[in-house]
Amino acid sequence: MPPVRFAPPTEVPGLAARRIAADILDGVLHKRRTLDDQLDGAAAHPGLKTLSDRDRALMRRLVATILRRLGTLGHVLSRLLDRGIPTDAPRAQSALLIGAAQILWMDVPDHAAVDLSVRLVQSDRRAAKYAGLVNAVLRRCAREGQPLIDEVAAQTLDVPPWLMARWAAHYGESTAKEIATAIGHEPSLDLTVKSDAAQWAARLHGEELPTGTVRTLLQGSVTMLPGFAEGHWWVQDAAAALPARLFGDVAGKAIADLCAAPGGKTAQLVQAGANVTAIDRSPNRVARLRDNLARLGLQAQTVVADATEWPGDDQTSATFDGVLVDAPCASTGTIRRHPDVAWLRQEFDIGALTALQKRLLQKAAALLKPGGTLVYCTCSLEPEEGEQAIAALLSAEQGLRRAPIEAGEVAGLGEILTPEGDLRTLPCHLPHADPRLGGLDGFYAARLVKS
Structure with missing residues (x-):
């Protein structure tokens, strides 16, 4: 009888995107590497090539959401953790941030956000011992997270204090807070078109700004949008x-x-x-x-x-x-x-x-x-x-x-x-x-x- 061959287990859908997101977050927060360096060019994360367009877009949005809300996330997690975020296992920290960001700001079912963050921790030797902690904290986050956000809504936790102090001094405190609010929103895709901005705005389901720029909320790979390959516009x-x-x-x-x-x-x-x-x-x-x-x-x-x-x-x-x-x-x-x-x-x-x-x-x-x-x-x-x-x-x-x-x-x-x-x-x-x-x-x- 020939030997029985077992197929390798299929990875849980979405886990690879979250693993790469964790790597890239670690690159920014602990190794001071820019997003651009990690997402594009010769030094980009090698795992990006294995992701589908959908998972790549999810990974980018995950990382961007966490970095936009990093101060607020830190506040929420600190209130849900008795001893603070574990410092001896960066993957545990990343898993908590990734799970909480999905629960609080992204259209991901809470149970999926919790489960995938726990799997992320379990797959790392140093962080595996924190799987139970991550599970418990993220479940609490699903129940108690929004009130914790509301209690600091008037503060500007998502901008480093040194920057807020500079903006308040130069533009006034009210305008500085307006700036902080504006940069917290996911931006549109802006395009400069060679000609006929109104036609391209309609074709790309966007609008023409007074300055002639075409602004759209279309997501996904820019290279797949109408007009890119033909050179009709640029980002x-x-x-x-x-x-x-x-x-x-x-x-x-x-x-x-x-x-x-x-x-x-x-x-x-x-x-x-x-x-x-x-x-x-x-x-x-x-x-x-x-x-x-x-x-x-x-x-x-x-x-x-x-x-x-x-x-x-x-x-x-x-x-x-x-x-x-x-x-x-x-x-x-x-x-x-x-x-x-x-x-x-x-x-x-x-x-x-x-x-x-x-x-x-x-x-x-x-x-x-x-x-x-x-x-x-x-x-x-x-x-x-x-x-x-x-x-x-x-x-x-x-x-x-x-x-x-x-x-x-x-x-x-x-x-x-x-x-x-x-x-x-x-x-x-x-x-x-x-x-x-x-x-x-x-x-x-x-x-x-x-x-």
């Missing part, structure tokens, strides 16, 4: 689409886009008729930029270089009609789309970034022809990386002057302009009855002209 937050428009008519003009990858603003400028030189220091990011432009059927000169040192001393400066500086920054304006930023950034990061921004602005001024336009922008809510950076540049560079932005250039949205005529969008701007369809990334932009 770009509505606020991020504004700075490139501040050059005005760029047809036939030479524009340098410093720190250009992944290329959304480069694409806007090329689509508008500019001859664009796109510079970025990362070979991988430049490769991604080239791929994006190829899909869109657009062409630009791409350069792998440190923009602060480009071009070399033997090359001619002052050769561009316009220079766009989309500077590396603390990215605190993008927390609604990148919730890991809130927990990865520290206040001391800002000082090093402002020094880099200063060097980029000095280089941009040198590259600009007399009469040319410099547009500086950051996706940061911090004044050192916006208003203060431009004030310092104007004091140091007598040949530059501010060219105030008019409300008509930003679809009449006067509330997103500062008294000086700069652009300042906040996550709480552009409100909507459905919070998922409202809001903008926090952006600062200024337009300067060289005399």
Whole structure:
């Protein structure tokens, strides 16, 4: 008789997605790795390739929900745990966060959320001893969790205190709380379309914003949406689409886009008729930029270089009609789309970034022809990386002057302009009855002209 062969047991549906979510959470919270690094590119989690599109979307939503609600989750779990969250087994901590997030904010049956979190703990050698604890705490969470959320609803636990203190000091306490509320909502998908925004809004079951961006709540793989493969549009937050428009008519003009990858603003400028030189220091990011432009059927000169040192001393400066500086920054304006930023950034990061921004602005001024336009922008809510950076540049560079932005250039949205005529969008701007369809990334932009 031939030997009996047993088929390997089939893994419980959904467990792989939660296991990868736990790994990625551990990467953010304990190893300080960004979500982008863990989700895309050469260093992405290897298990992602094994997930179906549905499970991949579930995993992403799980991780994002936990990071958006991390402070509130910590409060709830601390009230349900007599001795606090176990610190000797990171998988137990992740399992509690994953289970509680599903119970409190996601459309997952409570029994499934509890069962899968217990299985997650049981599959880890160090955490297995906490299976009973995880089971008991999550069952209590299903019964008692919502009242525990309600008792801290007026607080801003999901934003690090140092950030809330900064926003309150710069924007006022009321606006700071509005920002905190806005970044707690899962954002829409924003698209910049080549033409006929109304038609694409209808086709993608979304709406056209006053600025021309198409906003939709469609979920799933972006590459499978109508128009992606044909290059009719690209993903770009509505606020991020504004700075490139501040050059005005760029047809036939030479524009340098410093720190250009992944290329959304480069694409806007090329689509508008500019001859664009796109510079970025990362070979991988430049490769991604080239791929994006190829899909869109657009062409630009791409350069792998440190923009602060480009071009070399033997090359001619002052050769561009316009220079766009989309500077590396603390990215605190993008927390609604990148919730890991809130927990990865520290206040001391800002000082090093402002020094880099200063060097980029000095280089941009040198590259600009007399009469040319410099547009500086950051996706940061911090004044050192916006208003203060431009004030310092104007004091140091007598040949530059501010060219105030008019409300008509930003679809009449006067509330997103500062008294000086700069652009300042906040996550709480552009409100909507459905919070998922409202809001903008926090952006600062200024337009300067060289005399």
